Amino acid sequence: MGRWQPDARGRLALAAVDLYSERGYDATAVAQIAERAGLTERTFFRHYPGKREVLFAGSELQNRLVTNVRDAQLCTGPMDAVARALEATGSFFEELGPMARARQELIDANPELHERELTKLAALAAALADALRARGVGDPAADLTAEAGVAVFKVAFNRWVHTDNATTLTQTLRETFAALRHITADHAPSPR
Amino acid sequence: MGRWQPDARGRLALAAVDLYSERGYDATAVAQIAERAGLTERTFFRHYPGKREVLFAGSELQNRLVTNVRDAQLCTGPMDAVARALEATGSFFEELGPMARARQELIDANPELHERELTKLAALAAALADALRARGVGDPAADLTAEAGVAVFKVAFNRWVHTDNATTLTQTLRETFAALRHITADHAPSPR
Numbered sequence: 001m002g003r004w005q006p007d008a009r010g011r012l013a014l015a016a017v018d019l020y021s022e023r024g025y026d027a028t029a030v031a032q033i034a035e036r037a038g039l040t041e042r043t044f045f046r047h048y049p050g051k052r053e054v055l056f057a058g059s060e061l062q063n064r065l066v067t068n069v070r071d072a073q074l075c076t077g078p079m080d081a082v083a084r085a086l087e088a089t090g091s092f093f094e095e096l097g098p099m100a101r102a103r104q105e106l107i108d109a110n111p112e113l114h115e116r117e118l119t120k121l122a123a124l125a126a127a128l129a130d131a132l133r134a135r136g137v138g139d140p141a142a143d144l145t146a147e148a149g150v151a152v153f154k155v156a157f158n159r160w161v162h163t164d165n166a167t168t169l170t171q172t173l174r175e176t177f178a179a180l181r182h183i184t185a186d187h188a189p190s191p192r
Numbered sequence: 193m194g195r196w197q198p199d200a201r202g203r204l205a206l207a208a209v210d211l212y213s214e215r216g217y218d219a220t221a222v223a224q225i226a227e228r229a230g231l232t233e234r235t236f237f238r239h240y241p242g243k244r245e246v247l248f249a250g251s252e253l254q255n256r257l258v259t260n261v262r263d264a265q266l267c268t269g270p271m272d273a274v275a276r277a278l279e280a281t282g283s284f285f286e287e288l289g290p291m292a293r294a295r296q297e298l299i300d301a302n303p304e305l306h307e308r309e310l311t312k313l314a315a316l317a318a319a320l321a322d323a324l325r326a327r328g329v330g331d332p333a334a335d336l337t338a339e340a341g342v343a344v345f346k347v348a349f350n351r352w353v354h355t356d357n358a359t360t361l362t363q364t365l366r367e368t369f370a371a372l373r374h375i376t377a378d379h380a381p382s383p384r
Contacts, residue, residue, distance in 0.1 A: 151339035
């Protein structure tokens with residue numbers, strides 16, 4: 001697994017995670033993050049709107065996922081398209097290495113960051129549903145596949161990040177999609 | 193379907209939805225909500241910590257769901273337990289009648305309320321996962337079943353509230369759980 005070679009954007013994210021972990025999120029100022037990264041405050045604001053956003057991948061992850069769903073082969077079913085798209089982003093997080101865990105601990109410990117993460121995931125589900133509809137998937141299948149896919153992602157990511165990356169995120173995603181299949185297959189329709 | 197007979201708590205919620213719809217969420221003060229409900233501001237704050245919380249059912253829905261999962265028969269599988277628990281809360285929302293839709297339109301239009309809703313749903317998933325673990329369900333099945341159940345709930349609720357309640361929420365939940373089963377059954381494991 002190749003280590004992340006950070007550019008300015010990446011160096012700022014790394015510095016932010018370090019400082020938030022050392023001093024706390026609230027006690028850290030943008031100027032300190034820029035200084036730690038060896039950059040100016042102006043450069044920080046060219047890359048991120050504020051100290052909260054520095055922890056989130058912005059639109060990059062979402063764009064990649066939407067492209068993957070859009071480009072999936074025509075014969076691919078909706079859940080397969082979403083599963084493959086999510087699995088293909090595993091390396092995106094794996095490249096972050098130990099920073100991924102430090103980042104998640106910060107998010108879990110801070111309600112404001114946690115809210116932001118939930119909003120990001122909801123936006124991701126909405127974008128995936130739109131990409132499925134663009135493939136001709138109807139409703140509620142499009143929304144449902146997207147929401148279920150994001151549910152799998154949340155659970156898999158949480159497992160991966162808290163088990164010291166013993167398996168790859170991609171593999172954890174595969175296992176969690178398989179687990180969803182087993183769990184729902186066991187589910188019987190409710191009696192009327 | 194019996195119409196909702198509001199107590200003080202319910203009258204405040206109804207007044208809030210009315211005023212937020214008429215004047216906007218930001219332009220409405222707690223004092224105005226209390227006045228519209230024929231109650232005092234002090235009574236408002238006995239029931240709700242603020243103007244945001246008046247739109248959310250508080251811990252009532254979550255407690256009901258957790259109790260339902262806890263009390264499900266021992267032989268019931270995890271997804272069945274969650275599906276039945278969620279279906280059993282359908283009447284909770286159905287009793288709100290047209291207010292349910294007005295409330296949802298407010299939430300969808302206001303980022304702050306939308307964030308709050310996502311936080312509530314995440315807490316609901318965590319509580320359901322705990323209830324499943326208390327039944328002896330392992331991980332990741334507990335988290336996954338809870339997250340997938342809440343994903344179904346989100347999609348079903350959204351459908352129900354935007355289709356003028358043509359079918360009951362309970363029935364919409366059943367159909368959406370069945371749709372998840374079909375979607376995941378079609379999903380093939382990814383090639384290694």
